[in-house]
Amino acid sequence: MKAQVSGLEPSGTGEHAPALRPMLKADLPAIAELEKVCFGAEAWSLSMLAEELDGIGRTYVVAAAEGVVLGYGGVFVGPDFAEIMTIAVDPAQRGLGYGRLLMDHLLAVARAGGASHVFLEVATDLGPARGLYDSLGFVPLGIRKRYYQPSGRDAIMMRLTLVGPGLVSDVPEV
Numbered sequence: 001m002k003a004q005v006s007g008l009e010p011s012g013t014g015e016h017a018p019a020l021r022p023m024l025k026a027d028l029p030a031i032a033e034l035e036k037v038c039f040g041a042e043a044w045s046l047s048m049l050a051e052e053l054d055g056i057g058r059t060y061v062v063a064a065a066e067g068v069v070l071g072y073g074g075v076f077v078g079p080d081f082a083e084i085m086t087i088a089v090d091p092a093q094r095g096l097g098y099g100r101l102l103m104d105h106l107l108a109v110a111r112a113g114g115a116s117h118v119f120l121e122v123a124t125d126l127g128p129a130r131g132l133y134d135s136l137g138f139v140p141l142g143i144r145k146r147y148y149q150p151s152g153r154d155a156i157m158m159r160l161t162l163v164g165p166g167l168v169s170d171v172p173e174v
């Protein structure tokens with residue numbers, strides 16, 4: 001396992017620059033705290049996070065610097081499609097490129113796994129996330145009414161069509 005992804009450092013330089021690495025069980029308490037900050041009442045619990053981390057077809061990564069998790073994300077890759085399971089960045093670290101760094105990696109994992117399409121849901125009031133997904137080429141498919149509980153917010157379903165051969169070597173090792 002390599003701790004650094006060469007050429008993918010969104011800010012800072014040198015050995016203390018944030019980098020992607022696989023999510024570990026030991027990260028889960030910190031991630032559960034970030035979940036609460038980022039998603040409030042809809043946050044995944046520690047046990048839900050642990051179940052996800054061990055789930056079939058899942059790849060979870062964190063952006064971390066000096067042992068501190070700044071952001072994280074996960075993707076499920078099935079036989080022919082993929083789904084972004086979650087992505088979040090510490091509010092104090094937003095706008096620095098970590099969200100795009102995480103998404104680029106999750107999409108590379110999906111492509112390498114043979115997915116032709118990547119799906120996700122995003123709450124209708126999440127402007128920054130929607131901006132990120134739009135910029136990557138995701139297109140809205142429709143609305144899932146009251147998808148998020150307990151808030152009852154609607155979700156927009158989005159899809160990205162992956163084109164090109166998608167070589168395994170496209171995935172940076174983390």
Ligand SMILES: CC(C)(COP(=O)(O)OP(=O)(O)OC[C@H]1O[C@@H](n2cnc3c(N)ncnc32)[C@H](O)[C@@H]1OP(=O)(O)O)[C@@H](O)C(=O)NCCC(=O)NCCS
Binds near residue numbers: 127128
């Ligand atoms: C969505 C999120 C992960 C983005 O993380 P980030 O590190 O701030 O994102 P980046 O700095 O990499 O920005 C990537 C792109 O996102 C979009 N974006 C980021 N902040 C934005 C904002 N305030 N308004 C609109 N678009 C924004 C832009 O397209 C940006 O690209 P650009 O810098 O080239 O313009 C972060 O805002 C977050 O954790 N939000 C709360 C959790 C969440 O909503 N998760 C998604 C659930 S579906």
